[in-house]
Amino acid sequence: MNSVYFILGTPGSGRRAIVRDLIENGLAPEERALVLLAEDEEADPADTKLVGLPNTELRRWKWTEPALPPVEGLGAATVFFIADSRISPMDQLEALKPWLEEHGATLARIFCVVDCQLAEKQPVLRQWFDACIHFADVVFLTRREGLANKWLSDFIGHFKDQHFPCHFVQVKTKGDLITPLVWLDPTARRVSQYFDEGESYEIEGLETDDEEDDEEDSGLLPPEPYFVRLSSGRREKEVPDLRDYLPKK
Template sequence: MMEIATTDASAKPLLYIILGTTGSGRREVLADLIGGGLGTEARPVVLRSDNDGGEGIRWSLMAGGALAGGGGGGGEAVIDAEVPAGSTHVFFLTDGRANPVDQLEAIKPWAAAAGLEVARVITVVNCQLAERHPALLAWYDACIHFSDIALLHKREGVANKWMSDFQGRYRDQFYPCLFEMVKQGRVHNPVLILEPEARRMSHVFDEDEWAGISLEGVEFGTEDDEGDDSDEAPGKRKNSKNKGKGQGKTKTAGGKNDTAEDDDDGMDLPEVDPYFERHNGGRRVKQIPDIAQFLE
């Protein structure tokens, strides 16, 4: 069987982010992925939340010098974790009782600072819990928006129609995310699951061409915004034939557009993920349920 492993010493360690609720069976799935999907030369490490038991290196979500616990509503939370030298594969188990969006927002800068390459984001779905609480569909919508793979676990006693409707919910919206079944804590092909191929709706963890460039307060417009100055030399006047899509429109830095159209200058400003957008007061535009309220 083909195995995945990092053999190039200069390659970045691969980061796998494992989303899901507490009690969804993520640990047994992770054990199967590591045991069946990595080569013998791989040096995997598991990072687990301070709020989660079990083996692995602990990580904390910090805000203002104190544990944020639920994720820091102000958007200033940072990940406090150290990846051991020589690690080839890093498996980051998120806090299954906290907001996954808050955690993903904090993971992005942490992963960049740690020199990690996000290989895949994986959501382990507790089908029994999701069927029992329809309100949790919005919670899983957020997770799967960021995910390359959704692993359907805890399926015992769940109606086939619910399983079909759940997958159809994302198929009908043309989500590229792959859906795979988990049986007795194991997946059919661990290598396929760990293949570092992006299949997620979100572009948060894509290569950032704007990295290191500050555009705070910058506004992009067109020369036509200045109006027609009669004193301007004819040779320097804007040709009216150049007016078209995007002329006279502005786009501000931070991903918020004054119009839905792009500028003619071809400048693609950094995109703000819809789940990361916030109102002026700091509250997220897209809200999801508090998962802790649905867990025993």
């Protein structure tokens, strides 16, 4: 069964440099890695080193709403699925669970890479980062150059005060990690229970004739709040469209 790492983040945040380090220094040389990169992602300085790793294959993928595309030939590879940074992360995360089931794969961890300079410059994107970090097991903090320590402390404190269980990791400029193997540990550290195995979700408005329902907990998980939709089809909890806050091409 393939282990899948799903990587959220903004354009230019350094996701590929982190993936390169996780593969090079976190996987054994004989372990095969498959990197799935959205076709709309632009070239990155880390690409040369990433594709140069002898155990790594890089393929491009294209979002076809509302599903992630099927991928053939996974073999025994560890999959690093880099999300399309210009498409709704909530749409992609919601589609990830059926994709995993269709491919007989298991979710190892979800990573969120935070471009700290962008987050500081665009405070309105806090909702975007809040939503992504709700699903994240590990949050990698990149591009911290020139930022006040107080801003970074306040950013992390916002989540620590809410008892978010995810790890927060400050990344070096080149994307190098001190303990890459630690972050590949598949132990779940995310708030969201959407990907938990062996659980079903309550369906809002569904009634049963079980007289004990009012007295006993059904044991079902509540719906993932970011995936609940209104009658209009819009999400009840919306996040900003990242494209509105990025430099125009």
